[in-house]
Amino acid sequence: MSSTPPAPTAGRPRSGGTRRLPAATAREEILDAAAELFAQRGYAATSTRLIAEAVGIRQASLYYHFANKEQILAELLEATVRPSLTYAEELSTQDLDPAAALQELVRYDVxxxxxxxxxxxxxxxxxxxxxEPFTRFRQEREQLRHAYRHLAAAASPGAANPDLTGDLVFGLVESVIGMRRDLTTLPPADELSATVAAAALRLAG
Amino acid sequence: MSSTPPAPTAGRPRSGGTRRLPAATAREEILDAAAELFAQRGYAATSTRLIAEAVGIRQASLYYHFANKEQILAELLEATVRPSLTYAEELSTQDLDPAAALQELVRYDVxxxxxxxxxxxxxxxxxxxxxEPFTRFRQEREQLRHAYRHLAAAASPGAANPDLTGDLVFGLVESVIGMRRDLTTLPPADELSATVAAAALRLAG
Structure with a gap:
């Protein structure tokens, strides 16, 4: 029965409270808070009001940075594929053996x-x-799929269905999303990346 | 400007209309309609009222078969893992080479x-x-994961991290869910099952 105000809820600092990410811009804080809420409560159950509360800003300030919830999700999703797509383009300009390039892309993407x-x-x-708001994400993810198909075809020229081999490698890479969700412990990221890359090479034959 | 009543919406027959599945029980029709709505509109956006409407029954009749929406989803999810779990148990009673058993389980599960x-x-x-309503599904899916781990370990006794190999095979199998969602055309099911099974064996080494 004390008159002390309640302590701020962990992970949901209010205005003037602890910053979620010490060196982040407001925009980055919004993306981070939204990512946590979307991943843990679900997208449908998360409102922009809840995201603004988690950051400790007004909803109006959130709308200064993002037009709506879709735009926040689109940006988060694009960030899961765009770095790997850029890396695939970089790899294609280098004079690498296709199997080595495939292994390197899998390692990076994981x-x-x-x-x-x-x-x-x-x-x-x-x-x-x-x-519609996710068109660009879908396109970029398809481009990444095609990078895998291209590398898988080049790495095993005799394969009966090289596109399918690329799709299976792509699926193997994305299976780490499910592992991260389902398993309580995972190997360190660099070890797991290397293991999946080696498995992808064996899969591609 | 005709007084003819509107034609029933395709796929949403009302009471007295066409049955969705000619030889199905009411319970099976509810599961089928719910599966379609969950997969296409999403779980959050689907109410038991909408499911009852799609079957062409009253909501009260739906509640005669299922206590709530969670119970319907739980039953649908369990049906995605239980047959393969049963099959894994059958395989374990046979005197199969571990690699052959692994290939056979992947083929069946896909x-x-x-x-x-x-x-x-x-x-x-x-x-x-x-x-809580999904505890049994989660347990059965974990049991299936362990069947893959067990077979992967037996199939490649020298592997550095056999559990991880089993997890990657499990992830590869489930990646057909994403392929089915993302690709407009897929090879015939028996061909794709055999291809994934062969890929899993290469992956497991």
Missing amino acids: GVLLGARWNIGILYALPEIAT | GVLLGARWNIGILYALPEIAT
Whole structure:
């Protein structure tokens, strides 16, 4: 029965409270808070009001940075594929053996999926992803799929269905999203990335 | 400006209309309609009222068969893992080479995931799955994961981290859920099952 105000809820600092990410911009804080809420409560159950509260800003300030919830999710999703897509383009300009390039792309891509603070890839299956605000994400993810298909075909020229081999490697890479969700302990990210890359090479034959 | 009543909406027959599944029980029709709505509109956006409407029954009749929406989803999810779990137990009683048993389980499991009328596996990532009504589903899926770990370890006794190899095979199998969602055309189910099974064996080394 004390008159002390309640302590701030862990992870949900209010205005003037602790910053979530010490060196982040407001925009980055919004993305981070939204990612946590989307991944833990679900996308449908998370409102922009709740995101603003978690950051400790007014909802109006959130709308200064993002037009709506879709735009926040789109940016988070694009961040799960764009670095790997850029890296695939870089690899294609180098004079690498296709198997080595495939192994390197898998290693990098798994690192991106494991390295994000929140496991946003679990939202790939949302029905909303089929709608317009997510067109760019869908296109970039398809481009990444095609990079895998291209490398898998080059790495095993005799394969009966090289596109399918690329799709299976792509699926193997994204399976770390489910592992991160389901397993209580995972190997360190660099070890797991290397293991998946070696497994992808064996898979591609 | 005709007085003819509107034609029933395709796929949503009302009471007295066409049955969705000619030889199905009411319970099976409810499961089928719910699976379609969950997979296409999303779980949060689907109410028991909407499911009852799609079947062409009263909501009260739906509650005669299922206590709530969670129970319907739990039953649908369990149907994606239980047949493969039963099959894994059958395989373990046979005197099979571990690699042959692994290949056979992958082939069967991929067939189950591709053979279901609706791609219910895309709901594995729902945050709700962590709650109580889905305990049995989570347990059965973990048992299936352990069957893969066990077979992968037996198939490649020299592997550095056999549990991880089993997890990657499990992830590869479930990646057909994403392929079914993302690709407009897939090879026939028996061909794709055999391809994934062969890829899993290469992956396991």
